[in-house]
Structures are given as structure tokens and as C-alpha cells.
Amino acid sequence: MKAFVKTKYGGPEVLQLEEVEMPTVENDHILVQVVANAANPADWHLLRGKPFFARFTSGLFKPKEKVPGADFAGTVVGKGSSVTGFEIGDHVFGAKLMGTAFAELVSVPVSACASFPKQFSFTEMASIPIAGLTALQALITHGKLKAGEIVLINGASGGVGHFAVQIAKAYGATVTAVCSGRNAAFVQSLGADKVIAYDQENIHLHKGKYDLILDANGNLTLDDYKRMGRRGVMIGFTTLGHMFSTLFRKAFSKFPLIQFTVEVNKADLQTLAEMVTQGKLKPQIEKEFSYLEIPEAIGYIEAMRTRGKVVMNWKTIPL
Numbered sequence: 001m002k003a004f005v006k007t008k009y010g011g012p013e014v015l016q017l018e019e020v021e022m023p024t025v026e027n028d029h030i031l032v033q034v035v036a037n038a039a040n041p042a043d044w045h046l047l048r049g050k051p052f053f054a055r056f057t058s059g060l061f062k063p064k065e066k067v068p069g070a071d072f073a074g075t076v077v078g079k080g081s082s083v084t085g086f087e088i089g090d091h092v093f094g095a096k097l098m099g100t101a102f103a104e105l106v107s108v109p110v111s112a113c114a115s116f117p118k119q120f121s122f123t124e125m126a127s128i129p130i131a132g133l134t135a136l137q138a139l140i141t142h143g144k145l146k147a148g149e150i151v152l153i154n155g156a157s158g159g160v161g162h163f164a165v166q167i168a169k170a171y172g173a174t175v176t177a178v179c180s181g182r183n184a185a186f187v188q189s190l191g192a193d194k195v196i197a198y199d200q201e202n203i204h205l206h207k208g209k210y211d212l213i214l215d216a217n218g219n220l221t222l223d224d225y226k227r228m229g230r231r232g233v234m235i236g237f238t239t240l241g242h243m244f245s246t247l248f249r250k251a252f253s254k255f256p257l258i259q260f261t262v263e264v265n266k267a268d269l270q271t272l273a274e275m276v277t278q279g280k281l282k283p284q285i286e287k288e289f290s291y292l293e294i295p296e297a298i299g300y301i302e303a304m305r306t307r308g309k310v311v312m313n314w315k316t317i318p319l
């Protein structure tokens, strides 16, 4: 099968489309023919081996996993002996956090994927896993958002943020969204009640009060969280220095600020699929690339200015 391969750390140019062995399908795995992938900041972090400390997991001198890619949507074409609940031909979406998804076929544990109704497109569903799970878990699992609360979402126009705005509204919150002025109308169209354009108002001086602060950009300080919020969830990071200094100061503060790593699990994927089915969640795709342009897609999102999601389509490849 065809897959993108990296044998060393570097930019998108180190990715090569190659013929590789089919993945083995373990007992509790399904084999998925990939129709679409999405790009996430984690893809280029893992590609470049940055931040450096992440190499203790991904491989110190060269990547342990040769095939990158997390988010996928596709069709079930095989299954392990203990798999129940999935049939050949089902449409599924999910994520492999450490890679292997930028390929024609991906073998995935059934705990890391969910099926979705066939009226929804692979392109839309591939855009959801990492960003949608992060938004859902930040708001609900860690942020304990309740109906009627007021939430501030910093970085509201990106992959995570644009899902967070919609999920917070669906759970009955009032949402103030922070993004650049060029994306103000976009986040309003997603349901945001108020927008703060960070290029017109300094968020570090903003005096609004919120029950929950979600920072998908990662530039808020502990003082920002304390000034504006009753509790906070830190999702993104701008620099390691900023992240560590915020976490260091938090260790000596009673302010309830949580930092977490997204967990790929079936229950949350099913929740997101139901929200799509109910019309409460609508992925916004800024740009579609062909599978041949996966390196370009990763290069594109490195600017960290994506409006919604970027996806890559494999649908032109006959097996």
C-alpha cells in the first residue's frame, strides 16, 4: 500500500510517498481504507521532533514511527477475530495519536474509532477526531461546563476552537470567542455570542468575567485566568517557556487550572458523531488537499492561522 514515510526529523520535505507493507490487524483492531485525513499541529510537532522533550516518546534521534498522521475517516475493509460492533463496509472515523494514518490503510483499535451515518462525508468526519475530542474533553471532561455558564474561548477560529464554540453552545453556555478580526464573522456564524478581536483589544487587559476560560491558543498567563475566570483549561501552547512558567506558577496557586492531553476514546467519538447527526456540530473545512499534497498540507497549517480544519483526500486511489 502507499503511505507517507519519514525516516528523519525535519520539515514537510522529509515526507516521501512510498510503497510500504500492509499493517497487521490485531485481534481487537479493524482495518480501514482511508478516504480522508485531517492535519493537526501534532503532525508537524512529531514531524520536526519539536519540542525536543517529546522525542523521549517519539524517538530520540529519529522517529520510531515512520508513517505519520493521526486523524482519518474511511471504510472498514477487515477486522480482527475479537471485534464486534463493526462490519465490513461501515464508515468510521478516529485517530492514531502517534501516527500511521497518512496511508491507504490504517489498522486501528476499536477503542480509538467510531462509526458514522453514511449521509455524512468522509472529508467532514476526518476533520473531527483530534480537534473535536480536544474541544469536548476541555469543555466537559476537564472544564465541567454546565448549562447557563459563561465561557471564554481563546483561539476560537482554529481547529479546536471552532469545535469548542459549537460544543459549548450545544451544552447551553454563553460564549465569548477570541480570534483575529478577520475571523470575527466566522466565529459569530458558529454561534459565538460575543467576539473579542485580539488584534483590536488586548486580551491581557480584558476585564470580562467568565465561569470557564479555555485557552486553545496558549498565550494566556495565570494572571489572565485569575482575573477573568473561576476555572480554566489550558489546551494549546505558544512557547515552552510560557507554558512551563504558567504551570510553575499554578503549582503555588489555588486557581483551578487544568492542562491535559487529548484522549482518543470511542465514547467521546460517538458523542461527536451524534452531535453531527443532530446538526449541533458542523465541521468547517478551510482547505482541501489531495493525498499527494499531504506535505504541503502540513506546511500550510504550521502557520497556526487555520480557519476551522484542513483535510486531505485519498478518495481518488483505487485499491
Ligand SMILES: NC(=O)c1ccc[n+]([C@@H]2O[C@H](COP(=O)([O-])OP(=O)(O)OC[C@H]3O[C@@H](n4cnc5c(N)ncnc54)[C@H](OP(=O)(O)O)[C@@H]3O)[C@@H](O)[C@H]2O)c1
Pocket: 040, 041, 042, 130, 131, 134, 154, 155, 156, 157, 158, 159, 160, 161, 178, 179, 180, 181, 183, 198, 216, 217, 218, 219, 234, 235, 236, 237, 238, 260, 261, 262, 301, 303, 304, 305, 306, 307, 308
Ligand atoms: N492538549 C492537547 O491534547 C491538544 C490537542 C490538540 C491541539 N492542541 C494544541 O492546541 C492548539 C490549537 O490547536 P488547533 O488545532 O486549534 O490549531 P489551529 O487550527 O492552527 O488554530 C490555531 C488558532 O490560533 C489562533 N490564534 C493565533 N494567534 C492568536 C492569538 N494571539 N490569540 C488568540 N488566538 C490566536 C488562530 O486564529 P486567527 O487566525 O484568528 O488568529 C488560529 O485559528 C495548538 O497549540 C495545538 O498544539 C493541544
